[in-house]
Amino acid sequence: MISEPFESDEHQLESATLGMWIFLMTEVLLFGALIGIYVISRMTHADAFAEGSRHLDWRLGALNTCVLLVSSFTMAAAVHLARHGRRHKPWLVLTAALGAVFLVVKAFEYRDKLGHVHGDLFLAFYFVMTGLHGLHVAFGLATIGLLVAFGRRPNPVEMTGLYWHFVDIVWIFLFPLLYLQDRA
Amino acid sequence: MRAYALALALLLGLTVLTTVLAFVDLGPLNAVVAVAIATTKAVLVALVFMHLGRAGRLAKVVAVGGVYFVLVLVALTLADVLTRA
Numbered sequence: 001m002i003s004e005p006f007e008s009d010e011h012q013l014e015s016a017t018l019g020m021w022i023f024l025m026t027e028v029l030l031f032g033a034l035i036g037i038y039v040i041s042r043m044t045h046a047d048a049f050a051e052g053s054r055h056l057d058w059r060l061g062a063l064n065t066c067v068l069l070v071s072s073f074t075m076a077a078a079v080h081l082a083r084h085g086r087r088h089k090p091w092l093v094l095t096a097a098l099g100a101v102f103l104v105v106k107a108f109e110y111r112d113k114l115g116h117v118h119g120d121l122f123l124a125f126y127f128v129m130t131g132l133h134g135l136h137v138a139f140g141l142a143t144i145g146l147l148v149a150f151g152r153r154p155n156p157v158e159m160t161g162l163y164w165h166f167v168d169i170v171w172i173f174l175f176p177l178l179y180l181q182d183r184a
Numbered sequence: 185m186r187a188y189a190l191a192l193a194l195l196l197g198l199t200v201l202t203t204v205l206a207f208v209d210l211g212p213l214n215a216v217v218a219v220a221i222a223t224t225k226a227v228l229v230a231l232v233f234m235h236l237g238r239a240g241r242l243a244k245v246v247a248v249g250g251v252y253f254v255l256v257l258v259a260l261t262l263a264d265v266l267t268r269a
Contacts, residue, residue, distance in 0.1 A: 025249060161233070162234055176202055
C-alpha cells in the first residue's frame with residue numbers, strides 16, 4: 001500500500017527509514033549529552049560515584065540487559081516476518097512481554113532506591129538516566145500495542161523496530177556506566 | 185534469521201564478558217574496556233538488527249553524524265573541565 005507522495009514501495013520505505021534515523025539522531029544527542037554530563041561529574045566526584053554504583057545490584061542490571069537484548073532479537077524476527085508477509089504479531093507480543101519484564105525489574109530496583117535519593121548525586125543521575133530510558137521503553141510498549149491491535153502494513157513494524165533497537169543501544173551503554181563502576 | 189540468532193549470542197556473550205571484566209582490576213583500563221565492549225555491542229545492533237548497512241546513504245550520514253556531534257560535545261566539554269586550574 002503506497003501513500004500519496006511516493007512513487008514506489010521502496011521509495012516509501014527509504015523515506016520512512018531516513019525520517020526515523022533523523023529522529024534517532026536527536027535521541028542520540030539527548031542521551032549523549034546526559035552521558036557526557038555523567039562522565040564529567042564522575043571525574044569530579046569519583047568517590048561518591050564509585051560508592052553509589054557499588055550499592056546498585058549488578059545482577060538485576062545484567063538480567064535486564066539480557067532481557068532487552070533478547071527483546072531486540074524477537075523484534076528483529078517480527079520485522080523480518082512482517083516484511084515477508086508472514087505471521088509476525090506473536091513476535092511483537094513476545095517483544096512487548098520482554099519489555100514489560102524489564103520495567104517490572106526496574107520498578108523493584110526503584111522501590112529499593114527511592115528512599116535514598118535525597119542529596120545523593122549518583123542516584124540523581126541514576127534516576128534521571130534510567131527514568132528517561134524507562135519512559136522510552138514504555139512508549140515502545142504502547143507503540144507495539146497499537147501495532148498488534150491495528151497494524152496491517154510492514155513499514156510501521158520496521159520503524160518501531162528501529163526505535164526499539166535504539167532504546168536497547170542506550171541501555172547497552174547505561175548498564176556498564178551505572179552498574180559496573182569501580183567493582184574490581 | 186540465522187544472522188539475528190548469531191548476533192544475539194554474540195551480544196549476550198559480550199554482556200557476560202563486560203560484567204566479568206568489571207570485577208578484574210585493570211586500573212584505568214577498566215573504563216576503556218567497558219566503553220569498547222559497549223561500542224562493539226552498539227555497532228552489532230545497528231548493523232545486524234537495524235540493517236544500517238542496507239539503509240540509504242543519507243540515513244548512514246545521519247546515523248554517523250549523530251554520534252559525531254556527541255563526540256564533539258563531550259570532547260570540547262572535557263577539554264574545558266580537564267584544563268581548569
